[in-house]
Amino acid sequence: MTEKEQIRRLFKEADLYRAQGLLSDSKANYMQILSIIDKSKTLANHKQLIDGVKGKIRAVDKILNELRDAPEKLELSEDLQDLIKKLFTFSQTKEAAAIEGAVALAKFGQYEQALKEFYKLLEQKVLPVVTAKNMIKCYAALKTPEAAIAQFAKWKTLDLFSTEDLKYIRAFLKTSLEKEGFKTEIPEVDTKPSLPSKVKRKKEDTFLEISAISIHLQGGPLVGQTMDFDVHFQSANTVTVLIPSGQKKLAETLVPGTRITDIQCYSPVTVFRSTGTVSGRAKIKHGPRRGDYTLDISIDAD
Amino acid sequence: MAIFNAKDRIIECKLVYYGPGRCGKTTNLEYIFKAFHKQANSEMVSINTMGDRTLFFDFLPMGLGKIRGCDVKVQLYTVPGQSRYRSTRKMVLKGVDGVIFVADSLEVRRKANLLSLKDLAENLKEQGKSIFNIPLVMQYNKRDLEQQGIPILPLETLEQDLNSKLKVPHHLASALTGEGVGSTLKEAMLLTLRHLQKELQWTK
Numbered sequence: 001m002t003e004k005e006q007i008r009r010l011f012k013e014a015d016l017y018r019a020q021g022l023l024s025d026s027k028a029n030y031m032q033i034l035s036i037i038d039k040s041k042t043l044a045n046h047k048q049l050i051d052g053v054k055g056k057i058r059a060v061d062k063i064l065n066e067l068r069d070a071p072e073k074l075e076l077s078e079d080l081q082d083l084i085k086k087l088f089t090f091s092q093t094k095e096a097a098a099i100e101g102a103v104a105l106a107k108f109g110q111y112e113q114a115l116k117e118f119y120k121l122l123e124q125k126v127l128p129v130v131t132a133k134n135m136i137k138c139y140a141a142l143k144t145p146e147a148a149i150a151q152f153a154k155w156k157t158l159d160l161f162s163t164e165d166l167k168y169i170r171a172f173l174k175t176s177l178e179k180e181g182f183k184t185e186i187p188e189v190d191t192k193p194s195l196p197s198k199v200k201r202k203k204e205d206t207f208l209e210i211s212a213i214s215i216h217l218q219g220g221p222l223v224g225q226t227m228d229f230d231v232h233f234q235s236a237n238t239v240t241v242l243i244p245s246g247q248k249k250l251a252e253t254l255v256p257g258t259r260i261t262d263i264q265c266y267s268p269v270t271v272f273r274s275t276g277t278v279s280g281r282a283k284i285k286h287g288p289r290r291g292d293y294t295l296d297i298s299i300d301a302d
Numbered sequence: 303m304a305i306f307n308a309k310d311r312i313i314e315c316k317l318v319y320y321g322p323g324r325c326g327k328t329t330n331l332e333y334i335f336k337a338f339h340k341q342a343n344s345e346m347v348s349i350n351t352m353g354d355r356t357l358f359f360d361f362l363p364m365g366l367g368k369i370r371g372c373d374v375k376v377q378l379y380t381v382p383g384q385s386r387y388r389s390t391r392k393m394v395l396k397g398v399d400g401v402i403f404v405a406d407s408l409e410v411r412r413k414a415n416l417l418s419l420k421d422l423a424e425n426l427k428e429q430g431k432s433i434f435n436i437p438l439v440m441q442y443n444k445r446d447l448e449q450q451g452i453p454i455l456p457l458e459t460l461e462q463d464l465n466s467k468l469k470v471p472h473h474l475a476s477a478l479t480g481e482g483v484g485s486t487l488k489e490a491m492l493l494t495l496r497h498l499q500k501e502l503q504w505t506k
Contacts (some may be wrong), residue, residue, distance in 0.1 A: 022411070
């Protein structure tokens with residue numbers, strides 16, 4: 001292939017990649033053309049050709065820069081926000097579905113609207129600690145540490161959280177802000193004897209969030225084996241995992257009351273070893289996981 | 303997650319188009335919307351950023367009519383292909399029943415295909431699903447570019463790279479012209495409905 005043919009081929013490819021939005025690939029081809037021209041002793045109109053290619057590279061770079069600087073998230077219309085809530089809510093219970101809808105908005109970068117939804121949920125006292133944590137995540141994503149701290153200060157004055165809850169929320173707030181690079185003073189929680197919240201609500205998670213567990217079996221037909229599970233649900237120190245129907249033996253081994261003396265717990269912030277007790281087991285009778293088992297394990301809070 | 307309403311005999315499932323950025327996932331959906339307009343239950347929703355890149359997802363709900371006495375509805379989604387939108391892809395994959403992996407046939411996109419397939423496997427795993435068990439169809443897109451003299455990967459290379467372990471059905475396609483788009487969707491639907499039949503027994 002002659003130099004001219006090679007350049008023509010590279011141009012054709014580069015232009016197509018550019019039209020397809022494959023900008024880095026397009027730029028690579030233009031650079032290759034420049035290199036060929038640079039080394040060539042036979043090509044006429046060197047300068048004119050080089051200027052032409054450089055012009056194309058500049059144009060590609062401009063789009064690349066615009067794309068790089070484009071906001072990662074857009075503020076969506078109310079209709080689209082409603083659609084997101086509808087499409088990404090899977091829970092059956094009203095409370096969990098409401099939280100899930102607001103979390104979906106946050107995951108799609110609609111932090112302002114998500115905050116509005118979380119405010120409403122907090123007013124209705126729906127899972128206050130979970131809601132508070134999600135609000136903190138939104139403030140952190142919006143890079144508004146002052147608002148997060150002001151909100152926390154307000155929570156301290158409300159009857160919504162126990163002292164233990166507040167300590168937990170404070171620690172979560174501190175970690176979240178630090179992750180975003182903010183090192184700000186956060187009001188301390190009074191260390192007076194812990195008073196339970198006056199508000200009646202479900203017992204809630206002040207336990208570390210656990211995303212997966214490994215159980216080392218020390219009895220039954222599968223003794224010695226280590227089984228890994230993703231945590232599907234967590235309420236305080238009780239986690240729910242799924243056992244596929246094909247692992248009936250395992251499910252039958254783990255009857256309620258069974259002590260598990262070696263559980264490895266994986267949380268987003270740490271991995272720790274613990275012990276626990278099987279507190280519930282049920283066979284799923286409906287839906288896509290029909291036949292599988294749900295297993296509740298209460299992890300000992302050391 | 304598929305929903306089966308036994309009383310009204312309606313089954314609704316979710317298919318996701320997955321693949322590297324600019325491989326033609328949205329073009330697939332646009333073609334489907336245009337070609338099967340009558341079956342579409344509403345307008346196609348696309349949330350794009352500049353340069354027509356999918357920012358969140360595309361969404362197209364369709365009714366496929368009655369199959370074995372059941373009203374079959376499908377929600378088609380695409381994920382954003384750009385690597386920086388991993389958390390959005392995870393979100394869109396939630397509750398998925400079947401996947402169409404759109405691979406870019408361009409030679410220069412070989413690595414991007416591999417990375418995207420790996421990303422799919424990881425994201426499915428996080429949901430407790432395996433890429434080896436989920437109904438999956440490969441679509442090798444942009445085959446028309448060969449006629450324009452643009453270097454594309456031979457079928458054997460694509461199969462070796464992406465499908466040697468999975469061994470799922472593959473379709474050659476050109477989403478721009480619509481070639482292979484319908485057959486890919488049809489096969490993905492067939493696999494998904496068969497899979498759901500085992501789980502939900504919706505035809506009984």
